[in-house]
Amino acid sequence: MAGRRARRSAPLGARFARLWLGTTASGLATWALPFVLGLGVLTRELSAAGLGVVLAARTAGFLLAVPVSGVLADRRSRRQVVLWAGLAAAVGSPVLALGLGRSVALMAAAAVVVGAGQGACRPAFQALVAEIVEPERRQAANAAIALSVRVVTLTAPALTALLAAVLSTTALLVGTGLVWLCAALVPPAGRHGVDTAAPRASFTREFGEGVREARRHPWFLAGLGALTTVIATGYSASSVVLPLVSRDRYGTEAVLAAALTAYTVGGLLGALVLTRWRPRVQGWTALGALACHGFVPLALLLPVHWTVVVAAYVVAGLGIELFNVPWFTATQREVAPDKLARVSSLDFLLSYGLAPVGLALIVPAIDAFGEYAVLGTCAVVCFLAPVAAMAVPTTRGFTRPTTSVPFPGRKR
Template sequence: MTTAPSVRRPGPLRHRNFRLLVTGSAVSSFGNAITPIALAFAVLDLGGSATDLGLVVAAFAGAEVVTTLLGGVLGDRVSRKLMMEGSSAASAVAQAGMATTLITGAATIPLLTVLGMVTGVLSALNQPSSQAMTRLVVPPEELPRAVAVRPLAQQLGMVAGSVAGGALVAVTGAGWAIMVDAATFAFAALCFSRLRVAHTRPDGPRGSMLSELGEGAREVLRHTWLWLLIGQALVYHLFYGGAQGVLGPVVVGDGIGRSAWGAALGAMMAGFVAGGLICLRWQPRRALFAGAIMLTLTCLFPLAMALSDQAAVILAGAFLHGLGLSVFSVFWDLSIQQNIPEDKLSRVYSFDIVGSFVARPLGLALTGPVAEAVGFRNWLLVVAVVLFVVEVAALFSRDVRHLEIAGLHSDDPAL
């Protein structure tokens, strides 16, 4: 076969640990893309309103936010491999329990809310360790490409999961769809259990949980680009989380068809994949600034839902949303990986996650009643405008514009 190895088999995939990490993450992403679709329609089928759906999703998000800082401290204290393996196995059990209640007809909206909170806690314990793991499974010179390859594999899984989610819900029902997610968590736990990595711990006595959190907070505040863009993400999730999680299934799912909403999420995931492919070849010196420019595309998805009843327009908006967010996320992740010390990396990621998502439960809970008061499409238009304004405002930061990424040269054929 004459296809260039740099395209068919990126350098980081030569490493066994990286392959296991990518495989487990991608399979888990496949299942995670199914559950939001299944859960949304499960709540609606139980007679729930947009407000009920928002509260169920907010319970998951709220539990996740509350627990993430603990996950960050533990990720810098104990084995990140153990954190990932254990949380994935426990998530498999929790999702299987949720699926069983739906399959047997025992599910109620309050019960789904509680189970969603359990799943949120387990996800929070996993995320900081998972994001910090990349640097431990590849040599430093291959980190830029690894940071692009890993999310690309995860987004491919999410594309497949988004398409499969709509079909599974339509054919088998929400319960069996969520059971598939449980199986993917079990497979991911198996992959993570086979990782062979060392976890470097700082010398000397450990401080208290609060003191270690304080160290992580001070590290975040040392970097203007870091806390500024975390603040931008807070506004993004406050407004956009409800637009996708609450209004999308109603406006698109009920207005055009449930399969159309699944296709829209699939188009967004396809945009993520396209963004990942772009990042494999396009790696500018001022990558964070380039990513921040691309992030302005995210306003187009809520704008399309607000202004159009045509599936093609909504799919295009979803694709561009995913494209812009994907490019930004890769360059954002690389900026953190290259500029934060190893012994603080999980904690910084936990502050990134919490700062980004802390307002999401509030947005999810309020989206239903606010949108019902002002009109669903009117609120989607407000969301689009807010996203565009805050994303453009970040471009005026000198620190965002001038942060340079080490080892990135767009003309280097090895990249």
């Protein structure tokens, strides 16, 4: 037992440090791009409508690439997928700069490529963690990656603004390409072996194998359903309503800025907690934390002091990381290693893919039923969806029943 604790607290090593640096670079480039494009709107090099087109194109590229990369990362080297994904985004970024002020169509085409690189690297990065890090240390590794993502989210706007004082928007766009180049070249190779001589099925069949693998894990389907529901309702509603509440109820945009910062700070705290703490009942703890997102639409609904709104965002940010880290760790532990990237791609495809749908439907719903009805419904759904997922027995520990046959090489 003492030896296991020592292994858990030991440094994660140089190979993980390279992986962490690569994921951090990809996160920095991903989060910086909207702010850099926003600067293009301020300098009148890009219209507001053009910004919407470019960001929508990036999202489309992300969603198209995620399932493809999941199959490729299981079919070939995960490191190779990260390399080509990062290089694609690195090449697309200067083309974005070339189109700035000249052609929105060119920028949109480049944004599809950048979004595809962003989406393609996500399942491969998840699978690389499982290849590089020992099972008992993966929660700490995932927490360290989550920590870097939150730090990047917190610092990317300020860093972009500081660099904008000395660099043009075109130079900043080229700079995001250099960051993507770091994400492509720095991560280490994993241990995923590929039999290149074996005959390959079609893409559809191989992706279907990933779906069937996901169905073998009821806790995964239940948790993914809860996560997708919370993002599509609570997250989308708060994204649309928070600016309005900040302006109309409190008379200042400062509440908007404070709430968004508080959400990131909450996520930062959650990642820090999970670098050390391992809940005994991981699944139910994670789902209970996910349900905390319901406090956000509830705070926006009620006539409370602005500090209550900010506190609700801290709790929601804390809760989402208390869910994410055990969720990723359990997926890396329970899913068959040769199907891990495909299952992870299904995770990203649904949880990220339905968020734009939620955003698109929230405004018509508010127009039809009113702000209070929509926020109240979203709050109830956010509280109940994770609780409903807990009814699935295997969600208690995010694990399959002990009677299941272990995969070769897995230590129980």
